Amino acid sequence: MLTVNDVVKKLGFEIKINGDLDKEVTGCYISDLLSDVMAKSKDGELWITLQTHPNIVAVAVVKGISAIIITNNRDPEPDTAKKAETEKITVLKTGHTTFETAGMIYTLLKSENLL
């Protein structure tokens, strides 16, 4: 089993909000379109996005996202951080681009036989 904590340790993402690091990671979805994430993401997946506003937390709650990864060195908005803390949604940050982040996660999930 791969947890959010394993992903953080192996790929060196910065923890902005520690929601539930023990949550199991089942896969990954990438989109900046929130309705697309609503339609296509699956329970336990990581979500890579550039969006930083509070609605990403609500989407993560509804969809059972294991952690939100914000790329390009962006920070979650203060309201997003507050909401994530209340809802216990982990928010990670990375200086990598979405493409690079996807590659790193793809390689990791592949090595864990999750793809």
Place this chain on the structure above:
Amino acid sequence: MNVTDIIEGCYQLMEGDFTNAGVASSELKSILTKLGVPLDIVRRTAIAAFEAEMNVIIHGVAGTMHYAISETEVKITFTDMGPGIENIELAMKEGYSTAPDWVREMGWGAGMGLPNIKKNTDEMKIDSAVGEGTTLEITIKLRKDGPC
């Protein structure tokens, strides 16, 4: 699950209140989870409710979300005082949207809301009058075979 009485609740929704978007759907999701409703049904309900909530927050001026959970189904009614939908058939088309640019920049308004709602529900009824508002009623069945 065992629901003998109807469980009801109501939430106020305000256009532009993006900060509280999803609160009503998340609460409904946790109520259904606590009732022991199967996870896939809980998920479908939450997705549909959230998309409908967003529609009121984006377009609806002010409105309400009312839910009623019975032994056989979840019925959620969204009523708003928004501009109404001119062409429902067009609004149901994936990719069609009247959302302003700033809403699209947030990742909403891609014209996927109503199609997502339809995909995740068993019944969907839209009643809309231009200049008056819109009522959306969605039903998610809790049992395939109806009441015992």
